Amino acid sequence: MGAIRYELLHVCKQTGARRGRIYTPHGIIETPTFMPVGTQATVKSMSQDELKEMLDARIILGNTYHLYLRPGHKLIEKAGGLHKFMNWDRAILTDSGGFQVFSLGSLRKITEEGVEFKSHLDGSAHFISPEISMEIQNCLGSDIMMAFDECVEYGADYDYTKKSMEMTTRWAQRCKDYHKNIEKQALFGIVQGGMFEDLRKQSVKDLIAMNFPGYAIGGLSIGEPEEKMYEILTYTAPLLPADKPRYLMGVGTPDYLIESAMRGIDMCDCVIQTRIARNGTAFTSKGKVTVRNANYAEDFTPLDDECDCYTCTHHTKAYLRHLVKCNEILGARLLTIHNLKFTMNLMENVRKAIEEDRLLDFRNKFYAKYGYNK
């Protein structure tokens, strides 16, 4: 039967957005969902209990490239898998390592066989192929694994993009052939094809023929204008099977999350919530707030007076600013809690709006206060 199952509960009459549920070996995920990123077996600054109790996160990400280098997938396998290693009993999705390896730029070399690269930690030489990525992800034991793909840079020409997309498709087949643990780990294929409609369509067609339990759209939010991203999403997502989950990789600002849901996306992930938190910036119902700024020095009100998170119910902007200015860990923690909870609340509201066929109204109301594209 496979490791996961997707149930489509409702399609929003205003937008076509999908309200669904993914059943995994480690619990149920209500979709559309936002997945906090736990690159190195920790969602930066959060404890696993806080992810559950404060955020009710149902699924988090792990990064294969990072975990392969440190502490090593064999060590994690000895610990009993990533769930046990980090003591997280809900669902985990791991990426393939592909995106991180390609991001190394001059430190890597791509061939049909796989990718040679040098570690960003110590410069040591490594090689990851589709088979090795599967081997690593099998050791990690994630509920959802990603196929090893090439994500071309923004600006890549048609010819390079076409060849790369075709190789990604061959790699997807090699991943599928290698991966045996299909009752416990679901392998998703990744649609590539850059900024070209015919290549995106070809990629979807070839991947669907392999019958993956879920599909991701890769190679977006990499520098293209946002209209371009929305255009590609608009024609790509509907081509994917209605009975499988659709994951848009690396996308996570509030406006992107809403726009993606409207275009039929079920899953998103992004590091922006936790990254800007550590720099002292928060998403709020009235737009971004950089609490580090001097004008908040004597502001004894919460970050967001509409937010019910731990931070907003316990502390003032003045205190947060002080902590951030002093580089205190608690500052990073409190802003991370807020940014993640803000995003989880947003997704809950998106899900409710879909159920009630009013996602377009919700979006317009949200932008009226938040501002667009922030």
Next chain:
Amino acid sequence: MGAIRYELLHVCKQTGARRGRIYTPHGIIETPTFMPVGTQATVKSMSQDELKEMLDARIILGNTYHLYLRPGHKLIEKAGGLHKFMNWDRAILTDSGGFQVFSLGSLRKITEEGVEFKSHLDGSAHFISPEISMEIQNCLGSDIMMAFDECVEYGADYDYTKKSMEMTTRWAQRCKDYHKNIEKQALFGIVQGGMFEDLRKQSVKDLIAMNFPGYAIGGLSIGEPEEKMYEILTYTAPLLPADKPRYLMGVGTPDYLIESAMRGIDMCDCVIQTRIARNGTAFTSKGKVTVRNANYAEDFTPLDDECDCYTCTHHTKAYLRHLVKCNEILGARLLTIHNLKFTMNLMENVRKAIEEDRLLDFRNKFYAKYGYNK
């Protein structure tokens, strides 16, 4: 009358250690107690709720020097005091700023009037006198304030130490004269006198004549051999009034805490628990464990199998080591939680042992496993 009251509950028949209680405007402190240090209005990496729920901390420290520079005592006064600023409704003790200012070395100049110094943050020039220290601490609104004193360096000669001790006594009088908020904030005098018995005794005598609601012993654990510290404690502590709390400043390794309690000390504070945690080192019932070490890479057992803290009940040494090696915030958090909880548990056991007249037995049993002086 006054802000605080000390109640002596029991004296250990084996050691003379004191089991007591300090009643403050923000709750009751069971003594002997260890006070976590919250230098910049945060106990590094901990939330205020964790200090309560995980540790049952009854009192924490704030550092006047740091809070004066950042965010500034006037800002904290506007917030309604330090309790409100950081949202902590239990007791707070603030130091005088003296120790930090003297630690600046060449950046400060001491006169009878006070101390000129340059900020460690931006080199800007400042001046703190006994009166200014009181003014700052009044703005912070701590339950226990410390008199502004000079802590002489280890190795200072008799003549310098004598003159300094006499100035500290005059400064204590100036603090007492300036401080008016005595119903809400208790001012403690600080015994100085370096390594010289007659000077320590003179200091105690002069301070007792001023009738402070509590007394601290300063200028210890600054580099002297530990036997010297114990010798000074042994002759100094009994000279202090039995009906007032006794605070040994800046002391906090497990062995020092036990030895201090045995010599009649009621309160201690130290940054070592939180500092070594951030470097990946833990106090455990079997001595110090540096979890960063390679031999823990595949150790899937808890840090301390006798510990009931969040960290030991949720995570393995292998996971902690991974987090510490990756400089992940959660690593610092988990080790801080453990080190503080280990210390709080130790103090609870010390209090029980005093009540049952067996603190010497407890000490010997503790050292048998922990090792001495670690």
